[in-house]
Amino acid sequence: MTASSESSDLIVVGSGVGGVATAATAAANGASVTILEKGAVIGGSSGLSGAQLWIAGNDHMRDLGHEDSIEEAVDYLTHLAGDHYADEAAARRYVERAPEAVAYFEAELGLEVQCIRGMPDYHSEGPGGKDEGRYLEPRPLDRDEIPAELPNSPHLPGGATNDELLTWGGAFTAQEWDWDTITRRREEGVATMGTALIGYFLRSAVENGAVVHTETTVTDLVVEGSEVVGVEYEREGETGTMTATEGIVLNTGAYDWNASLIESFEGTPAEYVASAAVPTATGDGHTMAALEGAKLGVYPPVGSAKGFFVAVPGREFLEAPLYRYCYNVGLPHAIAVNAHGERFCDESFYPKQAASLYDPTGEYEDFPPYMIFDEQYRQKYPLGSTLPGKEYPNEFLAAEADDLEGLAHQLEMDAETLTATVERFNGHAERGEDPDFGRGENAWGHVWGGDPGHDPNPNLGPLTEPPYYAVRLYVGLSSMGNVGLITDRNARVLDWNDDPLEGLYAVGSVCAPVEWGVGYQSGLQNGRAMTDGYLAALDIVDDE
Numbered sequence: 001m002t003a004s005s006e007s008s009d010l011i012v013v014g015s016g017v018g019g020v021a022t023a024a025t026a027a028a029n030g031a032s033v034t035i036l037e038k039g040a041v042i043g044g045s046s047g048l049s050g051a052q053l054w055i056a057g058n059d060h061m062r063d064l065g066h067e068d069s070i071e072e073a074v075d076y077l078t079h080l081a082g083d084h085y086a087d088e089a090a091a092r093r094y095v096e097r098a099p100e101a102v103a104y105f106e107a108e109l110g111l112e113v114q115c116i117r118g119m120p121d122y123h124s125e126g127p128g129g130k131d132e133g134r135y136l137e138p139r140p141l142d143r144d145e146i147p148a149e150l151p152n153s154p155h156l157p158g159g160a161t162n163d164e165l166l167t168w169g170g171a172f173t174a175q176e177w178d179w180d181t182i183t184r185r186r187e188e189g190v191a192t193m194g195t196a197l198i199g200y201f202l203r204s205a206v207e208n209g210a211v212v213h214t215e216t217t218v219t220d221l222v223v224e225g226s227e228v229v230g231v232e233y234e235r236e237g238e239t240g241t242m243t244a245t246e247g248i249v250l251n252t253g254a255y256d257w258n259a260s261l262i263e264s265f266e267g268t269p270a271e272y273v274a275s276a277a278v279p280t281a282t283g284d285g286h287t288m289a290a291l292e293g294a295k296l297g298v299y300p301p302v303g304s305a306k307g308f309f310v311a312v313p314g315r316e317f318l319e320a321p322l323y324r325y326c327y328n329v330g331l332p333h334a335i336a337v338n339a340h341g342e343r344f345c346d347e348s349f350y351p352k353q354a355a356s357l358y359d360p361t362g363e364y365e366d367f368p369p370y371m372i373f374d375e376q377y378r379q380k381y382p383l384g385s386t387l388p389g390k391e392y393p394n395e396f397l398a399a400e401a402d403d404l405e406g407l408a409h410q411l412e413m414d415a416e417t418l419t420a421t422v423e424r425f426n427g428h429a430e431r432g433e434d435p436d437f438g439r440g441e442n443a444w445g446h447v448w449g450g451d452p453g454h455d456p457n458p459n460l461g462p463l464t465e466p467p468y469y470a471v472r473l474y475v476g477l478s479s480m481g482n483v484g485l486i487t488d489r490n491a492r493v494l495d496w497n498d499d500p501l502e503g504l505y506a507v508g509s510v511c512a513p514v515e516w517g518v519g520y521q522s523g524l525q526n527g528r529a530m531t532d533g534y535l536a537a538l539d540i541v542d543d544e
Helices: 015-026 061-064 071-081 088-109 162-168 179-188 194-205 261-268 284-289 350-356 377-378 404-411 415-430 442-449 524-542
Strands: 006-013 031-035 111-115 136-137 211-213 215-222 228-235 238-250 273-275 296-298 307-317 320-325 334-337 370-374 397-401 468-472 474-477 483-485 492-494 500-506
Touching: 006 015, 006 228, 006 524, 015 031, 015 088, 015 194, 015 238, 015 377, 061 088, 061 111, 071 088, 088 194, 136 194, 162 261, 162 492, 194 211, 215 238, 228 415, 238 284, 238 524, 261 474, 273 307, 284 474, 284 483, 284 500, 307 350, 307 468, 320 468, 320 474, 334 415, 370 377, 377 468, 397 404, 404 415, 404 468
Parallel strands: 006 031, 006 238, 031 211, 228 500, 238 500, 273 474
Antiparallel strands: 111 136, 215 228, 228 238, 296 483, 307 320, 307 474, 334 370, 370 468, 397 468, 492 500
8 A cells, every 4th residue: 555645845764863963953943854763662772872972172071171172182083093094074074063063952952961070082091082071961851841752771771871870980880879869760750861862852853843753664765867855665554755855864873683784794793793773773774875876985893882792681672682781891800701711802991892803704713702700790790681699590691600610611611721811810900900901901991891999990800709600792783883874064975976965864873984983982973973963954954
């Protein structure tokens, strides 16, 4: 059955932060806007995130007394990207326009943000790095002000802000958190993190007339001559066409749940890969735009935001298996080992994990990796869905034993190798050192991946108290791929001649990581998506 044709000034495909920021900005400037969301819920992967926004030189940073400059921030991003992949023009565009976008959203759209105090840049000691101030996050928002039911993130503690978690003692020291505040907010329906971020923009967009359709899958772009003028879609068993008089904005996310694209773009067998993204992130925007001649930016699969994930048994989210981030491997009394029982990376700083998790030969003989930890860890820290001191579900652990030899036997690895690995780690960890991989030397790793109250190093503690445990680790993605569409300074999609595809824009993780190349810095993906949404909307409404 075919539905009748519809029309709108602007069609936004996807409802992540880039999509709702585009919609809110365009609607506030008089455009008619329709958001088409493939999933049953609004918000995309950014709605499940911690909503960190890396905005160099923002006004709130200056309010804390911190100085910043465009040149310092550009130096920082180009250093992240690597010499060969650095794109100074793209980095500069983002650094210059992001604070402007945030100021506009605060003044005109009702967004409320705050600094995440105490959070350093990933490479705060490097060129252009800062110890505090560049991270912003949304302030808590009453759910009654959000014109739709947004999901709670299955990955993060709803009811708390990033700033509060660090103030209370650390991102993974749950026993130190103010659970009274968290519980009260949950009971009162107060949203934080990604839910709040999406909520602010959605509130503004709907107040200014934007229309949202969920469970609507855009299947193709409609092209007339050389211009993209609309989309074909499926909704409730019907197909239809919607035209856009001013533009189409793709905000479809990455390709985390498309095994074929994972293996093609990330170079890793899909069986070893897990994702925290919404299961609708299947590369739709990449495919549709590429078929119309869009240029793809391709970066080596050694960077981005890949790190350790664990499976959460017996839990699903949006009818897909649930996986969670495992920054926890960087906490005291835990290590990561390969299938042979050997350590292979700095477990406390996930950007160092990405390159270690990639095998350019494609053999992956060292897989799967495991997190090994002891009873001290179990009593102190959470893991998966299990709080400190609680029993792990039977199907969660890969092994449990009273000694390392027994653990190695269950994991089918050499006992002498695992024992030697742990003994070497323990000897150095007791002194707060890791000469093998430099674990515990990164300031961000101390704050976000460690226990600030643990001495002599927040990331290092020996594994000495049985029983010993092992859980399988996966290569974790979060809708931040190494391959994506190339866009210009107004977020217009470019073709292979670097000319704009008329009528087509893209924002968010459907875009290639040109600003940070083979590096990454948390808050960049959300910050760029939001900024590009602002730029795309302004370009569209200025052309009306």
